[in-house]
Amino acid sequence: MTAILTTRSTPLILAGMAVERYISICFPLHYTQMCNIPRTLLLICVIFILTVTPPITDLLITIVKEPPSFFHTKIFCDHSLLFRDQSIYYKNCVFDGTYLSFVALTLLYTYCKIMLTAQAVSTSLVSVKRARNTVLLHGVQLLLCMLAFVVPSLQAALISLFPQLGLEIRYIFFLLVYIIPRFLSPMIYGFRDEQFRKYWTRYLSCHEHSMTLLRLASQKMNPQVK
Incomplete structure (x- = not known):
């Protein structure tokens, strides 16, 4: 459930962050009035409501349409097996597509607006370049998020072709869709930060230096080790 909620909320968070960058570049004088704490909290509430609406409606439709005996059966924990009604599938397709x-x-x-602002003001403006790159990264993240809505059909097709590898196929797609994108996002944003890069480089250099000293010490203790 947590993975589903975070997957559905990520595109909306990306849209909110892109709008924030757009306001900061195109309307800098109104930024403090438009991007304040109350509006941020309101945006978080809207994202939360939009995120929990599909799972809750899935559960309600299942409770209404499935017989009571269904809730006492043992099935594999998979969305397509748990929410079997076709109306749920079509509802989610419309909602996700919209x-x-x-x-x-x-x-x-x-x-596009940030690009036009960059051309009108100065292409060498650091803040404009940073905002443009941020929105571009959001687009890449959106493509990664869209995998979560394409993969179920591909996963079902592969499982039907290779039923003996059902668990392995689910595990691989879980890594590709839920784990790897969430690993890449903080790493990308982290390396864009100067402080993070500085400390990360320092950590790597110190780690390499300590490994070199450890290797030299082991060679002194045991001359046969190379």
Whole structure:
């Protein structure tokens, strides 16, 4: 459930961050009035409501349409097996398509406006370049998020072809869709930060130096070790 909620909320968070960058570049004088704490909390509440709506409606439809005996059966914990009604599938397709299209259009609009602002003001402006790169990264993250909505069909097809490898296929897709994108995002944003890069480089250099000293010490204690 946590993975589903975070997967559905990530595109909306990306859209909110892109709009924030757009306001800071295109409307810098109104930034403090438009991007304040109350509006941020309101945005978080809206994202939370939009995120929990599909799972809650899935559960309600299942409770209404499935017989009571269904809730006493043992099945594999998979969304397609638990929520079997076709109306749930079509509902999620419409919902996901609508709000992913909204997020994609938001990112495209903010990126184009930031690009136009960069050309009008100065292409060497650091803040404009940073905002432009941030929105571009959001687009890459959105593509990674969209894998979560494409993979189920591919996963079902592969499982039908190789039923004996069902668990392995689910595990691989879980890594590709839920783990790797969430690992890449903080790393990308971290390396864009100067302080993080400085301490990370220092840590790597210290670690390499300590490993070299340890290797030399082991060679002195045991001359046969090379």
